[in-house]
Every structure is written in structure tokens, then in C-alpha cells.
Amino acid sequence: MEKITIIIDGKQVEAVKDQPVLMAARENGIDIPALCHHPELESSGGSCRVCLVEAVQGGRSRIVTSCNYPVRAGLEVNTSTDQVMKIRKGVLELLLCRVPDSEVVRGLASKYGIDEPRFFKDEGENNRYKCIACSLCTQVCEDVVGVSAISMQNRGVEKAPGTPFHKDSQACIGCGACAYACPTGAISMKDSKGVRTIWGRKFKMAACSVCGKPYIPQAQVDWIVKTTGKDRAFFDKCPDHR
Numbered sequence: 001m002e003k004i005t006i007i008i009d010g011k012q013v014e015a016v017k018d019q020p021v022l023m024a025a026r027e028n029g030i031d032i033p034a035l036c037h038h039p040e041l042e043s044s045g046g047s048c049r050v051c052l053v054e055a056v057q058g059g060r061s062r063i064v065t066s067c068n069y070p071v072r073a074g075l076e077v078n079t080s081t082d083q084v085m086k087i088r089k090g091v092l093e094l095l096l097c098r099v100p101d102s103e104v105v106r107g108l109a110s111k112y113g114i115d116e117p118r119f120f121k122d123e124g125e126n127n128r129y130k131c132i133a134c135s136l137c138t139q140v141c142e143d144v145v146g147v148s149a150i151s152m153q154n155r156g157v158e159k160a161p162g163t164p165f166h167k168d169s170q171a172c173i174g175c176g177a178c179a180y181a182c183p184t185g186a187i188s189m190k191d192s193k194g195v196r197t198i199w200g201r202k203f204k205m206a207a208c209s210v211c212g213k214p215y216i217p218q219a220q221v222d223w224i225v226k227t228t229g230k231d232r233a234f235f236d237k238c239p240d241h242r
């Protein structure tokens with residue numbers, strides 16, 4: 001890990017060469033809004049455009065997405081110039097038109113003074129009211145969980161995650177990683193009376209032997225035991241009582 005010094009908002013900060021500008025900024029306490037980037041997923045980011053900043057290098061200024069723009073020596077970053085704020089505001093206004101039901105996008109847009117978009121709202125179906133088609137959910141499912149229960153389907157404004165042929169995904173283990181990773185709250189997951197409902201399927205939850213709280217789908221335990229060889233007895237207790 002090569003450490004270098006760059007300038008963000010006029011301040012000299014230390015950063016790791018090639019790390020995304022977004023991460024360098026956050027590690028130095030500088031907030032840049034971002035939706036579609038996940039620090040654990042290298043291929044994530046680049047789709048929502050909320051994280052736009054000005055990057056100045058070699059006397060040349062460009063507006064770039066900070067979540068996938070690499071830190072290099074001599075880089076100067078400006079996160080909130082008038083131009084950056086104006087473009088980011090425009091991006092948020094368009095996102096709000098696309099997903100008017102997402103509390104996350106609504107809250108972010110509101111911080112930039114947009115409560116109602118000037119343009120017409122998307123008349124989408126199902127989770128398109130909240131989904132920004134960033135693919136974080138499918139990437140987490142495939143790259144982190146290793147299951148590939150869902151995939152991005154359709155194109156353009158119709159693009160959204162779904163199960164194969166919109167039927168119950170037999171590969172799904174009910175872990176909910178997709179719902180936790182989704183930046184806009186577009187994936188519905190409900191835990192009730194020891195049963196988790198997600199992607200149209202119901203998963204029985206295993207309960208903690210100490211507190212009795214259902215805390216993990218049985219199918220997820222089976223998957224972890226099968227793929228890692230971990231002792232099944234490990235899952236008798238929830239993380240709070242191990």
C-alpha cells in the first residue's frame with residue numbers, strides 16, 4: 001500500500017495510491033454522498049452519479065465519479081464547488097423522479113433543497129419505485145454470498161433485479177444480503193414469527209438457544225455448513241450470545 005498526499009477541498013490529506021477518491025475522502029472525515037458504491041465490492045459504483053466531484057490533475061479539471069476515480073499523486077479534489085453542487089443537485093432531482101418512493105433518495109434530495117422534482121415521476125412497476133438499477137444486490141449475491149439467486153433483468157428504465165423467470169429462486173438462501181446492500185431500500189424483506197419472507201419465498205429462521213430469538217434462516221446455516229465446513233453447532237447461539 002503506497003501512501004501519497006493529495007489535496008481535498010484545499011486540505012492536504014494522506015491517501016492510498018489507486019484507492020477511490022470517495023474512500024480517501026471518507027477516511028479523512030470528508031463526506032461525499034454516494035449510493036451505488038459498496039466498499040467490499042470492487043466492481044461497484046459508477047451508476048448513480050451522486051458522488052460527482054471536481055478532479056484537477058496536470059492543470060486539467062474534470063467532473064468525475066469519486067467512487068471509481070483513483071487517487072494519484074498531484075491530484076486535487078473539490079467536493080463542493082458551485083458547479084459540483086449544481087450538477088449533483090440535478091442528478092438527485094432526476095433520481096427522485098425515477099424513485100419517488102425511496103426514503104433514502106428523498107432524504108438526500110431534501111438535503112440539497114429538492115422536495116418535489118420539477119419533472120414527471122416515473123410510472124414504473126414494483127420495486128422500480130425505489131430501485132435505481134445499481135446492481136449492488138446482484139453483485140453481493142454473486143460475489144460475496146456466492147449464490148446468484150437474482151440477476152439484473154430487462155434494459156433501460158425497465159432494468160431491475162429479479163429471480164429467474166420471476167419464479168421462486170431455488171438458489172436463494174434467504175440471507176438478505178441483497179436487502180442490506182441495497183442503497184435505496186428497494187428490496188422487501190420481512191421477518192415475522194420465525195419466518196423471513198424475501199423474493200416471494202418464506203424461510204424458517206433458526207433460533208438462538210440462549211435468548212430464543214430467531215436470527216438466521218435455516219437455509220443460510222445449511223449453505224454455510226456445506227460451503228465452508230463450519231460446525232453446525234456454531235449457529236446454536238446468536239452473535240450476541242456466542
Ligand code: SF4
Binds near residue numbers: 138
Ligand atoms: S434493488 Fe437496490 S441494490 Fe438492487 S439494483 Fe435496485 S437499487 Fe440497486
Ligand code: FES
Binds near residue numbers: 037052
Ligand atoms: S456512488 Fe459513485 S456513481 Fe454511485
